[in-house]
Structures are given as C-alpha cells and as structure tokens.
Amino acid sequence: MSHAHVTDLTPDTAATPAAGNGGGIGFTLIAAAVASVAVFLVALAGLPPWAMFVGWVTWFTRPASVRQGAYSVVCLWCGLALAVAAQLSIASLAPVVGQAALPITVFAVATLVVGLRSAPVLDNPVAWFLGLIGSFALHASDRLEGTIVLVEATGIGAAAALLCGQLQRRLTG
Template sequence: MNHSTPTPARSGQTKLMFTLFTAIAAATAALAAGSSLLLSLPVWAMFVGWVAFFSRGLTLRDGLINLGCVLTGLAVGMAAALSIGALSPSLGPWALPLVVFGVAMLVVSLRSLRVMNNLVAYFLGLIAWFAAHLEPSLESFAELGGAGTLGSFAGWLSHAIQQRLPRRA
C-alpha cells in the first residue's frame, strides 16, 4: 500500500488547482520571509513557527496551542542555558548532560498535559533557542518568539486560504 502524498490525479485535483495550492503556500512563505527581514527577525526562526503550525492539527486553536508549546520550549531552553552557565563552574563538562536530562524529563513529561502536549513543538522551541546562540534575555526570547509567531500565523494563513479553494475543479 502506498502512503505517499496524493498526486493531483489520485486526489481528483486538476493541475491548475495543484499549482494554485502550491503557489499560495509559496507566496505566503515569501511574504512571511520578507516580513521577517523588515522586522529584523531571523527568517529561519520564522520557519520554526511555520513547521510548528503544521505539526499537529490545522485549526486556529491547534495553531495557537502549537505556538504556545514552541514559546514554552523557548523559555525552557533559555532556563536551560542559564542553568548550564550556573552549574558549569562546579560541574564542568557534566553541567550540559545533567541539564539536558532535567529538561528532557520535564518536556517529555508534558505529553501528559490535557491540551499543551505537543512534544514536537516543545522541541522545536528548544532547538530554536540553542540554534540561535543568543544570550538569555527577554529581548532574545521576544526575537525568537516573534519570529515563531509570525511563522505560525503565516502557516495558518496559507492553510486558511488553501481551504477556500474548490475541492474539485
């Protein structure tokens, strides 16, 4: 059994509709990337938010939950960076694995939450924090959080516009 993404022929879409669907995603991504530049936000971090939107559920509510998990992941990442810095003088190279163990225990445990239980989105936030190599501060959180929020909004906007297209043409 083939579990790949449906092709236009298999899904009943015409080539025109397939192309239009794709163009909407591309145009929205381009608009979000340009907006990131204008706002001095890292474009790559905007795409973290975009991916988070599509990580689970495709409603505005799900997108907000996913974004909340990303933002929480950023905050946990910032706390982890502060903890590593505080523990390094006494633990040396053992500070990193100790903090990672604690963070992983916390984040993986969040899967038990009733609503905010998107592990992928939590880890996207953690990845964004550590990939950015920023000093822990509210400004750094706002920069990455703003970029992620822009990306999540762009993902939702792209999906919302695509849903207005006719199912068959």
C-alpha cells in the same frame, strides 16, 4: 485525539486536493506566496528569517484546527522559555559539575518535555523541542532580547501558516 505521531508538516491533509485534479499547483502557489511575504516581513523587521520557518513548521505539526495550531505555538514559546532556564542551569551547574552540566540539564529538560506529552495544551513535544532548538541556535548574548526576537519571528511564521491553511481550505471549499 492522540497526537503520538506528529510528522506531517504540510497543511491539513483532509483539505489537500487529490493528486492529478489540478488543485495541487494552487496549494503550492499559495504556500510559496504566503511564505515569501512572511519571510520578507520578518527580514524587513530585522528578525532572523529562519525563525519564521520554525513558527511555520510548528503550526503545521498539528494542522487539524486553529486551536491545535495555537496550542502548538504555546508549546513552541514554552520551549523558548525552557531554553532560557536550561541555559541558566548549564551556566550555574558548570562550575560545580563541569562538562556534566549539559547532559544533566538535557536530562531534566527532556524528562519535563516528554513527560508533558499527555497534558492538555502542552502535549506537543515536537513544538517544545523546536523552541529549544531555536533558542540555542540563536546564540543571543541577551537571553530576554533573544527570546523576544524569537517570539516575534515565530509568531509571524505561525500566523503565516494559519493564513496559508485558511487560503488552501478556501481553494477546496
């Protein structure tokens, strides 16, 4: 199954009711309710709410199955880990190559991520890049703590997306 085009960030289109049959509002309300509960739980736990949505979006880059969604989350979390390595690389290269540290590191990271596009399980560059973006966006002074925070928040988001998809499938079932 090829995943060259990963643009649908909505639940499985096979489970989406046809326009005009009334199921659309149910899908909408399920997504809104699940997202609201998830963001409440994330905020209650002191985690960044935006990171929950990174997990949610990541899940829906491959909504065809629970397995594909889980693989997407693996790629997301690998992206978080790679971001830590990239930040360390930039910091260690900067004294030697100055401003070139960032583009050198980005070249290496992009080569790795895009090169994995045909590797089983790790073949979701969108999810990898969401992990990289999330890690850099957090601006955590403690990289380990920041990564743990992002794993927790994105995990909640992915779990909420799974629940959302399951509930929406029941609506059509």
